[in-house]
Amino acid sequence: MFRFIVRRVFWALPVLIAGSFVLFVALHLTTDPVKAAIHHNVSTEALIKFKHDLGLDKPLLEQYWVFLTHFFRGDFGTSYTSQAPVWPPLRTALVNSLVLGAFAALFYIVVGVAVGVISAVKQYSWFDNAATGLSFFGLAMPPFFFGLVTIVLVGTFYETHFHSSTPLLPFIGGIYSPTTTGFNLVDRMKHLILPALTLSVQEVAVYSRYMRTGMLETLNADYMRTARAKGISERRVIWHHAFRNALIPLATFSAIDIGAVAGGLIITEQIFGYPGMGFYFLDAFHNADYPSLLPWMMIVIAFVVAFNLLADLSYAWLDPRIRVD
């Protein structure tokens, strides 16, 4: 097991570097920070100087090497756009996204698992049928479409049909209402609801389906029939065996799934103006702000790689049948 872990961790680093290099090259091929930053009324000499100041006249590999060495020394560089250090805004974005991601994850895991369990225990009941229908519907809905629909629903739709002068839930202001000053937990939570829902709509469906199938597999297994015959209570069958067995693949899946959630953040944060990592990326991408983008890429790729690693390890650890060493 130890060798397995060491080997996988050892392989994760080259993947991280190769992944960031691929994106680095693609970025250079399609954008140009000099043209993004400077309007036409600038002398040619100024453009050339600007390019030199930013080190953009150096060979591509050298530029990447400079970035990489600085990055691993903890020096994240200075944004082309703001001339300010990259790390503080990146940290804020990271924290915001982690909060949203964690909030959404808590929601979709709890709801998904609960729905899955009930559906499995009461297979083919009205609840199971409704949950199945809804989860398939959730899976079929483009998330951006869902997000926009919710805005209209809590906005004009709610005001018109419920004779209210304020929307049901706030959808502007990012993480707080415009007039909130300082930390306000209630306001912060309210601003998480719609983005978290948008982020969760597909995930709840996936988790409940996974859970339901996982539990049914155990509940209908032969050895369970034997167990029941021996007089083990149904409650014990459900919680001690089926629930636990179903959680194993789910844990693995939740780790692999982090990539999909990261992608969902880009769309969700764009719709709600939530200042997280996705929002940060699109901003920096438009400005071709390489120093802001590169550490972002490293962090996101590192997250995905780490969670994939975790998935592999948890799979190996949780499922005794495929112990590796």
Place this chain on the structure above:
Amino acid sequence: MKFRRSGLVRISAVAVALAIGLAACGSSSKSSNSGSGSGNTAAEPTGSVVFGAEQFPDCINPINQCANSSWLQWLVPIHVLPRLAELDAKNNFVASPLLKEYPTPDNGGVKGSGSTFTVTYHLNPDAKWSPDGTPITSADVVFTWHAYLETTGSLSTTGYDQISSIDTPDAQTAVVHFKETYNDWPDVMGGFSGVILEKAKLPVTGTKIDVGKLMTTSIPFSGGPWTLTSFSKDKEVLTANASYWDKTRIPKIKTVTFVPLTETTKEVQAIKTGQVSAIYPQPSTDNVPQLVDSATLKSTFGVTTQYEALWLNQKPGKPFADKNLREAFSYAFDRQQLLNDVIKPFDPTVEQLNCAVWVPGVGKWCENTAFANLKPDAAKVASAMAAAGYTKDSKGLWAKGGTELTIHWMENTGNKRRENMQAEEIPLLAKQGFKIVVDNSSADTMFQKRLPGGDFDMAVYIQVTSPDPSVTSILSTGQIPGPANKGQGQNDTWYSDPAADALMKTADAELDQSKRADEVHQLDKILAADYVNLPLYAFPSMLSVRTDLIGGPTNDFINSPESNFWNMWAWTKK
């Protein structure tokens, strides 16, 4: 914006410096706003309102790249920072409250020519920085000049690099010496986007005055009607500056908060539900039908100083390098129908633009006649195509030497207005034998790579007109990207005509403004005869307000390049 629509904004950012208004010509009047003790004791500012911003800058430094967004100008500098000259509601340069009078040749403010050209500013002795109450002095002017020149990533050194020195005979007088006659002096530390900074609050280390790392998310001083309380990626809070020396401009509202509303759906919902009191959106078929006037909502339209034109790439090897083809195409393209079908639905008063690179609203450079006779004319198309050596093939498409003429039309994906233009024009032009193919890419790729790289045949995009009519940087032969300028030249359409080059040079050096206007009109005719582009229309502006939430003169600056929010101090909360 709505993320996909960001292109339009980018354009204004990439296109030309946002410096607009009327050149000095004849504005010898003293500003009516510059009085100090106007006796009005304003009521205490009260209440709090929220406005929406279609774009939100990442940072707010007014000197460096942060300022490369119109919305930054509209959100911060115009409210917080003082400036020398400013633009009034009719886009004339006038004295700001910081000046005792507007410099003119008559009052001795503007003197000399060539290397003796100077502009003398007399600062208002009442002008004080908030919150510390120290006077705004000529030392701040000198500091700011250096900051524009020496800040890393300075957005624009244009004009500032024309200054040879600034004399400060006393704290209230700044004499600016230019290297040569500089017609656009009002835009230096004033006009549109120019500001004055407080030297004492900006600790600069080293020999250069580099303020690039300062003022990223805060400005610790104010010389305007508002002070900046906070700025972050999700909101900006401005508070009334009760100690502002111009008592006529003390705000009536205590706190104004701007929030980003980048998705059209969200923007429309936010104002319809009263979460924001005003928005200043780019009009389009998406928002205009949803923002019709109601009991509580009122939308007003104006004209900006931006114009949209169809540009033809004349780079050698590209089809439009052939002037005959440009002529034929210009007579095949129905500009009026395009306006009727694509623009009128959201801008009913739109009028055809007939100047190559100037608009009627800015200065007297545009007579609006040079391109007026470019109307559909089948006979002219036929003769010009024959002159260019094209014949129609079996499919009815123009071809030369057995090769079908294919024209690549580039736009930024997601810009619906331009996509609608393509949807309409391509089939119409196909009927006349022009095979046009859609060749769009993302705004970033289009404006950062393909436009500068000359990798397109034609494209519709927005340019911004400057008060100074010089177009040397975008239309002169010397600015065609090449080894001489290390590929960084700005003439993206490779236009080249020695006669136009000569006239541009003459006009740039012309001191007499009416002679200069004649030369520009002459240049416009040459550009039209060369079929440099197909000018379309001046771009509209739009303001939607909740009449139940705010009042006051919200529409006064509807035609200003500095946005309706310019005179926010006069707005009231209901």
Place this chain on the structure above:
Amino acid sequence: MGEKPLTPSRLAWRRYRRHKLAMLSTLVLLIIAFMCVFAPLFTKYHPDTQIRVNGVLQTFQHPQSGHLFGTNDKARDMWANVLYGGRISLEVGVVVALLSTFVGTVVGVFAGFYGGWLDNLLMRFTDLFLAIPFLIGAILLSQLPTTQSWARTIMGPAQSVRAVIFVIGIFFWMPVARIIRGLVLSLKEKEFVEAARAAGASDFRIMFRHLVPNCTGQIIINTTLAVAAAILTESALSFLGFGVEAIFTPTWGNLLSNSQDLLDSYPYLVWAPGLAIVITVLCVNFIGDGLRDALDPKQLSV
């Protein structure tokens, strides 16, 4: 009594037939596909035609005006656009699914069968693609043809159907590769492989004649679900402005994102393409579910 012998495929078909939703979905999907492919039978308008009356462009006409879903901002008939747009959306879904399954299967079989350094190399390569967040990679990749002629040769012009298929497909094959590798790892120890080897079968023959057919169930299920995922992904790319060019090539994704802001004023323009996506993806997923029950009853279904 006279019953045909129960082959595995007949068994599967039996199980599939019992899945009522899957059967219904199959029917609905066939109808949708038929209407899209034979679109001219169901609308008299061409999707690009701008409706004019006396020279005046008929933008934003209501459904009562003789246009089932009204006309959009380009004065085009929305019903015609949804039908023709379905062709492209379904094409993107099916081609992406087939391509990614093919690539994933080949990678998975080679990695699982040979093991060792080849397995390690292929799986690290898979990890690399898994590590790049899909939307980021897709956004960057989708713009390559505009600046690089070699990319244009491979992918076609940016935002062409081919380019979008390529962009999505390149990030779709990894899960299949992992699943197939896992299956092959366990299958290759089975007797029938040893038997084939003893009979002198080549590696290639063993892989593609013996191992792959034994993975058919998994391959079919994953292909089906990839169709749904690809259609959704195409719409997400359209929302971000990197999908199929919207001017003369309607897809459900770009139709939806083109009218997404009109939910309040012209809801039918939004719901028409929106529901087309939802219903189609719903059907495909139900079919996938049914196939899973039929072909691989033990597999976890999603």
